[in-house]
């Protein structure tokens with residue numbers, strides 16, 4: 001198809017899908033800027049739009065759909081449990097929560113877990129646990145506990161969490177913010193040590209920064225952070241909402257450096273791509289800070305979420321998806337490495353969490369993603385310049401080839417367009 005024909009087809013499609021987009025736009029808050037595609041079905045690594053056109057999902061809902069869309073085993077767990085018992089609140093015990101927490105602790109090597117729903121809630125739980133631990137165990141004077149965070153962090157959208165974001169758009173207009181947070185540069189262990197005070201309760205860090213543009217810290221960083229936190233009696237809390245559960249090629253991204261954190265947040269893939277399920281996990285003396293009435297959630301740990309979460313974890317183990325993410329990730333990186341295109345400034349990541357940084361003088365990552373959509377590949381830009389590639393962990397090699405070929409074609413077409421417009425300008 002020529003570029004003009006492709007553009008015309010894209011336009012025709014956009015006009016057809018307009019009703020659904022128009023309704024969303026008319027009645028919804030404009031807090032997202034989705035690609036102009038209306039999806040109505042998903043199966044494995046594929047998504048389908050209203051016209052039945054098939055797309056390869058290279059985003060998997062920001063890593064929440066690690067198992068692919070509507071995995072039969074997970075749908076079965078969901079529907080069976082939904083027909084039996086779904087929501088009870090934590091006012092009562094259920095036969096589902098214990099086994100889920102046991103599996104979660106066994107697979108992560110953490111002693112205790114507290115179930116929540118969204119990733120942001122898991123991080124909020126971590127903050128509460130760290131502060132109370134600081135007052136009760138570390139004996140920090142009341143009200144003075146400080147939590148260190150990394151520049152470029154993303155941990156969700158609550159007012160407390162955006163308060164410690166270093167991204168001005170996430171904060172603008174939403175203050176005043178909770179005090180008690182300070183920034184250190186990401187990837188710099190020396191800076192972390194220099195920032196620690198006697199009042200420091202915890203350092204919250206993503207092992208790889210996802211929303212910041214798939215930023216991988218220098219090798220040895222997590223190990224150094226672990227050592228520094230231990231030496232200063234500061235909790236190392238890893239936010240693995242995005243990097244956890246096999247995404248980077250190990251069960252946890254911390255496992256790459258053989259590091260066990262004192263606190264851990266999980267979410268996204270924990271819900272099997274079907275439900276919001278998150279958890280805060282911690283060592284005994286940290287989790288012991290919570291006593292009845294301190295903290296909770298109406299939906300956290302509900303039997304439906306527990307059944308799906310447990311089925312997701314079992315699938316992760318049985319299908320060895322971490323191993324798979326490692327192998328397919330290496331293949332994806334190798335194929336991307338062959339692109340050899342001037343627009344590609346950097347390719348980075350681990351496992352199946354990969355960012356392709358595009359030269360902003362060439363095109364915005366958004367433009368690339370829109371063009372990829374026309375090629376049948378769905379992804380999402382992050383931070384204007386990075387195309388995120390985080391497909392379901394069940395992706396096959398030929399599907400990776402399809403995605404990389406799509407990227408190759410898109411970059412070539414954009415480059416030829418630029419040449420044409422440059423020629424037109426000189427003519």
Ligand SMILES: *Cc1c(COP(=O)(O)O)cnc(C)c1O
Pocket residue numbers: 062117118119120121123154155156157206210211239240241242243267268
């Ligand atoms: C997505 C994300 C969160 C927030 O999860 P939500 O479910 O959107 O609240 C927290 N931390 C990290 C590292 C994330 O990527």
